[in-house]
Each structure stands twice: as C-alpha cells, then as structure tokens.
Amino acid sequence: MFGTVLIANRGEIALRVARTCREMGVRTVAVYSTADAGTPVVRFADEAVCIGPADPHRSYLYPPAIIEAALRAGADAIHPGYGFLSEDPDFAEICEDSGIAFVGPPAQVIARLADKAVARTLMATAGLPLLPGSDGTVDDPSRARDVAAAIGYPVIIKAAAGGGGRGMCVVSSPADLAPAYEESRAQARAAFGDSRVYLERYLRRARHIEVQVLCDRHGNAVHLGERDCSVQRRHQKLVEESPAPGLPDGVRRALHAAAVRGALATGYIGAGTFEFLVDEDGRFTFMEINQRIQVEHPVTEMVTGVDIVREQLLVAAGRPLRLRQDDVAFRGAAVECRLNAEDPDRDFRPAPGTVERLTLPGGPFTRVDTHIVPGERITSHYDPLIAKIVTWDEDRDLALDRMDRALYETEVAGPGLHTTGPFLRTVLADPRFRAGAHHTDLVERMSASAEPVPTAGH
The missing domain is CATH 3.30.470.20 (ATP-grasp fold, B domain)
Known part of the structure; x- marks a missing residue:
C-alpha cells in the first residue's frame, strides 16, 4: 500500500478521502488555495501545502503546483477526488511520468472515454443500447440541423468533453437549434476548454x-x-x-x-x-x-x-x-x-x-x-x-x-x-x-x- 497520498481536491471529498487514508494507516498531504487555508482537511491531514490563490485555474486546476507539492512531500499517489483534474488524461499522464500513481484509470483509458462522443461509439461496440444521435461530434450548425432532422426533435446538445450538466441544451424545434448550438459550444468552451458538442434524442420523461x-x-x-x-x-x-x-x-x-x-x-x-x-x-x-x-x-x-x-x-x-x-x-x-x-x-x-x-x-x-x-x-x-x-x-x-x-x-x-x-x-x-x-x-x-x-x- 502507498505510504503517502496527496489529495488533489478540496472540500468534503478531500476530507472524506483523508479519513479513509488515516484508517488505512496511509499518510496524507492536503493541498489548498489561500481561500481554503482554514478548512478542516488542512488541519486533519498529516501535511498541508498551499498551492496558489483562490482562482482554481491557479491552484486546484494547475498541475505544476500539485505535482511539485507531491514530489516535495514524497507522495506515492495522488487521489483527485471528483471534479477539477479527476478526469484529465494529461494530468494522469503527468502523474505517471513523475513516478506517482494516479488513483483512477490510466491516462489512455481516460483519454478514450473522456470524449463522450467516442464513449458512445465504444459502448455501441460493446452491445450497449444507445439513443439515436450524431456519429461523433458535430462541428457546424448545418450539420447539427441535419442530425436533428434525422433523429427527430426534441434533441439535446451535449459537450463532448463535459459533465455535470454543463454545456447541455435541450432543443424542441428547428427554429431554436442554431442559438442553442452556439450556446452549448460557448458553455463547453468556458467550462472545459473544448467547444466540441454532439447531439442525442432527448427523452422528456x-x-x-x-x-x-x-x-x-x-x-x-x-x-x-x-x-x-x-x-x-x-x-x-x-x-x-x-x-x-x-x-x-x-x-x-x-x-x-x-x-x-x-x-x-x-x-x-x-x-x-x-x-x-x-x-x-x-x-x-x-x-x-x-x-x-x-x-x-x-x-x-x-x-x-x-x-x-x-x-x-x-x-x-x-x-x-x-x-x-x-x-x-x-x-x-x-x-x-x-x-x-x-x-x-x-x-x-x-x-x-x-x-x-x-x-x-x-x-x-x-x-x-x-x-x-x-x-x-x-x-x-x-x-x-x-x-x-x-x-x-x-x-x-x-x-x-x-x-x-x-x-x-x-x-x-x-x-x-x-x-x-x-x-x-x-x-x-x-x-x-x-x-x-x-x-x-x-x-x-x-x-x-x-x-x-x-x-x-x-
């Protein structure tokens, strides 16, 4: 078992992971932003390291600071919790290249499944039933109109790199498709840095x-x-x-x-x-x-x-x-x-x-x-x-x-x-x-x- 685990997250999930580690006799390192300096996991962990300001892009979403903290603390593994970098294949690969175990799937598996459109194709190959939808991502409004017409309204536009409801737009009629398509892409770009989207039939009930x-x-x-x-x-x-x-x-x-x-x-x-x-x-x-x-x-x-x-x-x-x-x-x-x-x-x-x-x-x-x-x-x-x-x-x-x-x-x-x-x-x-x-x-x-x-x- 690992000797030291760094928890690359905050809030209740960071404390929850730290509790199980303590029960297992595993040393824990908490990382925190300046906004989280007084939170319970900072006090509960065996060691705590400040990795940046409140802005998550300069702390919890900034791999160099997390990897440096892990190496300095002698961490054998990084548990990413949920959100932040938990499904980032690049971060998982950086961990592996740094000799630190990533508590999650290997980077190549994450990369393959993180794209929701690709995951749909893989699941179809495995025999899982799918809703009618686009074959991969949809890169322009005219293609979106064609797909929606083929699968039938209502449709839902989803971020290919997304999750947590971000980048999703339900469209009930052709007149609403173009603005919803652009809105979904904008939300996806803001939330995930990736504007690609795909379409599926939407089930109202x-x-x-x-x-x-x-x-x-x-x-x-x-x-x-x-x-x-x-x-x-x-x-x-x-x-x-x-x-x-x-x-x-x-x-x-x-x-x-x-x-x-x-x-x-x-x-x-x-x-x-x-x-x-x-x-x-x-x-x-x-x-x-x-x-x-x-x-x-x-x-x-x-x-x-x-x-x-x-x-x-x-x-x-x-x-x-x-x-x-x-x-x-x-x-x-x-x-x-x-x-x-x-x-x-x-x-x-x-x-x-x-x-x-x-x-x-x-x-x-x-x-x-x-x-x-x-x-x-x-x-x-x-x-x-x-x-x-x-x-x-x-x-x-x-x-x-x-x-x-x-x-x-x-x-x-x-x-x-x-x-x-x-x-x-x-x-x-x-x-x-x-x-x-x-x-x-x-x-x-x-x-x-x-x-x-x-x-x-x-």
Missing part, C-alpha cells in the same frame, strides 16, 4: 439510473448496484438513492450486466459510474461514463457496506479486487440530499455567504459529509455544495422519513446565504417522488405555488 462499478488491473470487475439520480435541476443532481425505486428486477439485472460488460470492454480500472436513461417502458440506453468517484457514492456505501475510496486505493496500488460479485450484499435503502448554497426561488442561482449559524443532523443511520464550519465563507470560486446528508433504513419509506427529519434538523444561516434545504423537503413530500413515479423533469413540473414545507425551528 425518463429516469436517470447509474451503476457503480469497481475494476482492477487483473481483469476483474464487479458492480455495486444502481442509484436513481432523477431529481435534478439544469441536468445537475439534487437527490440520489439506492436502490432505484420501482425498477423491475429484469431491468435492474440488465443494467448491472451492461455496466460490467462496458467496463470490461474498455479496459476500465478503478471506480467508475455508467449512466443510463430508462424510459417509461423500462427500456434503457447508455448515456455516459464518469471516470471518478461520484458525489453520490455514499448511498452505495450505505447499502453495500463497501468503502469505495478504500477499494480505489487498493486497486491503484495494484491489488486485485477483494470482492467477487457474490460477495456484494445489498441491504435496505439509502438516500442522499445535496445541501447547496443556492436559491431555489431564483432558479437555483448560487447564493454564497458567511456561515454564522450551523446545525447539522445526527442520530441513527444518518451520515453527513461536509467541510463547513461556523464562520466559514462560502465563495463563488467553487462548487456551492455545503453538505451531503445521507440516511439509511430497512426500506425506502423509512429512509425518506429519516431524511425529512434530518433536513428539518439542519440549519445553515448567515448574511446573504440561501440553501436548498427547504426545497429538498418539498421534493421529499411530493407524491410523485414519494411513490417512486418521478422522472428527470420532476423539479420543472413541481408547482411553483406549492405550499412550502416549514424550515427548522431554531
């Missing part, structure tokens, strides 16, 4: 189901079940749960098998997520691969008892998977809510501020992953995630009841600060969600005049 896989360097692969991520705003997830409610067993098994088949076909190594859309008739189609640990990984850990970060580190160190598929047992149900510094009444715009009052939930089978402490300033430089609140119980209804209690107990308050907490309770109370009959358009369909759920009584 579908469920977003993803399958967690683990693969080693010895040809072994297992799945850890599925997560339902259908509660979203602007194609970004708000609530995730496992198992997916109401999914027919045959569809569930087919999804699991497809994810493992796709992972083996691409030579995947490490923890990854295969994402699918499931229509109202139970037909599923491949969407994309996320080559990193996911924000929502705790729900899988809660229902399987598997520490995914631990498995990532063991695989990166060259160990064969400790698990075979028959070893993976699923128990109960878990749900995760993302508490963000956003204002739902203003289209979920970021609403940062200084945290003056902070009360986080506790109690049985309640997990909170956060890096926020009283007095901390939530800035616009980074993702607005405040905390991930996760609850488990023997069945979904009980897990949701526990989540509602946990959200009621939660208070994050300060000047100018808004959170998604009250809105999340409204989602939990929605009869479509409660019945497991919701789709990715739930947030859009929820009535703006719905009576709000009371907030915590502090």
Whole structure:
C-alpha cells in the first residue's frame, strides 16, 4: 500500500478521502488555495501545502503546483477526488511520468472515454443500447440541423468533453437549434476548454439510473448496484438513492450486466459510474461514463457496506479486487440530499455567504459529509455544495422519513446565504417522488405555488 497520498481536491471529498487514508494507516498531504487555508482537511491531514490563490485555474486546476507539492512531500499517489483534474488524461499522464500513481484509470483509458462522443461509439461496440444521435461530434450548425432532422426533435446538445450538466441544451424545434448550438459550444468552451458538442434524442420523461462499478488491473470487475439520480435541476443532481425505486428486477439485472460488460470492454480500472436513461417502458440506453468517484457514492456505501475510496486505493496500488460479485450484499435503502448554497426561488442561482449559524443532523443511520464550519465563507470560486446528508433504513419509506427529519434538523444561516434545504423537503413530500413515479423533469413540473414545507425551528 502507498505510504503517502496527496489529495488533489478540496472540500468534503478531500476530507472524506483523508479519513479513509488515516484508517488505512496511509499518510496524507492536503493541498489548498489561500481561500481554503482554514478548512478542516488542512488541519486533519498529516501535511498541508498551499498551492496558489483562490482562482482554481491557479491552484486546484494547475498541475505544476500539485505535482511539485507531491514530489516535495514524497507522495506515492495522488487521489483527485471528483471534479477539477479527476478526469484529465494529461494530468494522469503527468502523474505517471513523475513516478506517482494516479488513483483512477490510466491516462489512455481516460483519454478514450473522456470524449463522450467516442464513449458512445465504444459502448455501441460493446452491445450497449444507445439513443439515436450524431456519429461523433458535430462541428457546424448545418450539420447539427441535419442530425436533428434525422433523429427527430426534441434533441439535446451535449459537450463532448463535459459533465455535470454543463454545456447541455435541450432543443424542441428547428427554429431554436442554431442559438442553442452556439450556446452549448460557448458553455463547453468556458467550462472545459473544448467547444466540441454532439447531439442525442432527448427523452422528456425518463429516469436517470447509474451503476457503480469497481475494476482492477487483473481483469476483474464487479458492480455495486444502481442509484436513481432523477431529481435534478439544469441536468445537475439534487437527490440520489439506492436502490432505484420501482425498477423491475429484469431491468435492474440488465443494467448491472451492461455496466460490467462496458467496463470490461474498455479496459476500465478503478471506480467508475455508467449512466443510463430508462424510459417509461423500462427500456434503457447508455448515456455516459464518469471516470471518478461520484458525489453520490455514499448511498452505495450505505447499502453495500463497501468503502469505495478504500477499494480505489487498493486497486491503484495494484491489488486485485477483494470482492467477487457474490460477495456484494445489498441491504435496505439509502438516500442522499445535496445541501447547496443556492436559491431555489431564483432558479437555483448560487447564493454564497458567511456561515454564522450551523446545525447539522445526527442520530441513527444518518451520515453527513461536509467541510463547513461556523464562520466559514462560502465563495463563488467553487462548487456551492455545503453538505451531503445521507440516511439509511430497512426500506425506502423509512429512509425518506429519516431524511425529512434530518433536513428539518439542519440549519445553515448567515448574511446573504440561501440553501436548498427547504426545497429538498418539498421534493421529499411530493407524491410523485414519494411513490417512486418521478422522472428527470420532476423539479420543472413541481408547482411553483406549492405550499412550502416549514424550515427548522431554531
């Protein structure tokens, strides 16, 4: 096992990785920007190194500073967390060239799968079903018009190098295609430095189901079940749960098998997520691969008892998977809510501020992953995630009841600060969600005049 791991990230995921490393007896090095100097992971890690100013392009997205910190600290490996450089093949290659293990897939695998359009082609070869779409990227508006006409409206334009909902535009008619095409390319260029896009048929009423896989360097692969991520705003997830409610067993098994088949076909190594859309008739189609640990990984850990970060580190160190598929047992149900510094009444715009009052939930089978402490300033430089609140119980209804209690107990308050907490309770109370009959358009369909759920009584 590695002696020292540098964590090339910030916030709750950096602290979460550091905790598993400490349990494994692995020394940790945290890197931080000047804006994050007082965060918990800086105090928790065995060593901490400032790598630059608040601007992420000069710190967390700046490989030379991270590699220099790793070499100076004698790190054997770099764990990239999620976001930032976690799916950057150039960074993975720099790590390898520097003699430092990258906790993730090899650079050549990342490069092959990071292009979402290329990944579509690879999955088709592996026999995974796809939505009708473009053959590769679409480089001009006239070609986009031809593709859209061929596959039929509505269509969705996606960033080839993208993820996290950035660079996505839904188009309902030919008149809207040209401006949406340019908007998608502009968003992709700003977010990923790559303006290439591709097109797919858009399903208005579908469920977003993803399958967690683990693969080693010895040809072994297992799945850890599925997560339902259908509660979203602007194609970004708000609530995730496992198992997916109401999914027919045959569809569930087919999804699991497809994810493992796709992972083996691409030579995947490490923890990854295969994402699918499931229509109202139970037909599923491949969407994309996320080559990193996911924000929502705790729900899988809660229902399987598997520490995914631990498995990532063991695989990166060259160990064969400790698990075979028959070893993976699923128990109960878990749900995760993302508490963000956003204002739902203003289209979920970021609403940062200084945290003056902070009360986080506790109690049985309640997990909170956060890096926020009283007095901390939530800035616009980074993702607005405040905390991930996760609850488990023997069945979904009980897990949701526990989540509602946990959200009621939660208070994050300060000047100018808004959170998604009250809105999340409204989602939990929605009869479509409660019945497991919701789709990715739930947030859009929820009535703006719905009576709000009371907030915590502090």
